[in-house]
Amino acid sequence: IAQLKDVIIKPDAPSSLLLDKHADYIAAYGSKKDDYVNNIHLKYDNAIGKMDTINVDKAVEFVLSCMNFDGGFGCRPGSESHAGQIYCCTGFLSLTGQLHQLNADLLGWWLCERQLPSGGLNGRPEKLPDVCYSWWVLASLKIIGRIHWIDKAKLRRFILACQDEETGGFADRPGDMVDPFHTLFGVAGLSLLGDEQIKAVNPVLCMPEDVLQRIGLQPDLLS
């Protein structure tokens, strides 16, 4: 199709997961890695049990008012559907027990249409693929029970091609500069795709499942 925005994956792009390289890359970003993880854990503990400080019904009402004709969500009523917004809204609806308000087929279709010939996912129509959407789109699909609507093999190939073989880490697309943001979402995306070398990640909270099991939190998912 003419004018389709996409990338081309070169034959010599990385095709296997360079886990040790990524561990070195992240470690180099700060020696207090463990404190940081514990900090998040504590903050989260605090956050649980504070749901009654907000008007959840009103919040749900607002989020649903941002649902568009294509089943997606924009940042305000009538605004264009965007994968990032969709992730936030589906996660929110999961945490508030309102997933049944979604049209899973309609939204699932919009989400799986984000996949381009290269295998990568974009955030909305006519945009280039970006590895972070492997998370926003994939996690949303997992939450609404439609992750099998994506071609997993092609997506995995795209994510792996975004690795930097020398420095470790992931970039937004093959050949670009790596950064921790895209590294997180590249690894998390691979986890959702079922890579056995990576811990299972929870799609709603983007945290390891075993951490959530420890604190007894299991957000809703559609099947």
Added chain:
Amino acid sequence: MAESKEEVDVLVQRVVKDISSAFKRHPNIDEIGLIQCPEARYNRSPIVLVENKLGVESWCVKFLLPYVHNKLLLYRQRKHWLDREALVDITCTLLLLNPDFTTAWNVRKELLQCGALNPERDLYLSKLALTKFPKSPETWIHRWAFSGTGRLIHQEMKVCSDAACRYPSNYNAWSHRIWVLQHMAKGDIKVGLLDEAAAVKLPRSFLIEGFIGQAFRVILDVNFAFIFLLIFFLFRPGFYASLSPRRHVFYLYHHLEDSRVDRRRHVGVPMEVDGVSFPDHDSKRLRRGGLLPSLQNEHTFINSTLNSSCNPEQKNFALVYRKWLDTVVSAHQ
């Protein structure tokens, strides 16, 4: 060039007045824009009117916008009083320069509520703002405040079409069109169909496909009794955007929540016509014409589209439709 605070005050008040008088003297202004003009030349107003087009010379914006913006906020904070007429003029100036300023639209909503502002003026102002800012989310949202008024649906659709032509893939314009269909037209078939003049001008895109599909979904939800007419219309070859509404007809046909649908389906048999209870004469007519949507018919239709000599866009839509049948529809079998 005005520089001191007093000079700026005088300049701004004159400009706001000039804009207001321009509208009073020329009620047919149909477009606004910025005139690139970095320096004030001659001692004349930056407001220029040519053939129903209103222009603002760019040099004055850096004085004008912060001033009126600040004035309105002071009013809101009850630190500065503005009478109704001044509020109308100031918000008008503000919104022509920056229509995404929610506070200004909200002040106008309050003026509407207390009767100090005519709804027609506000709709006119937002229509003008959309000529320069066709995507402006706050402007589209402001038009929702008028659902109770007697404004004409076709005028609203024209605002949508014009804005859609001004900016490629103008999601907000199409989104507003769906809103009109749902809240003003209440699923009226005639309204839901794209008028042919607009349809010809617009580039074919997945956004439009998506819109048309949803428009038909709205229509069909309301007009179940007319479904057979629409099926016939949609299956007409050459209707360039037929595949999205076709998809929705297919989906709705097989998944209607309506109590009229007979839910006793044979387990294991692919989606079939027989379980649905149409009024008898409609059902027979549809069967005779071979028009009722079944999976097999749809795949045949797709293959014939792909093998035909129609344009690449239509073939692409056909491939997308096939993917949808294989992904979404098969999930429910």
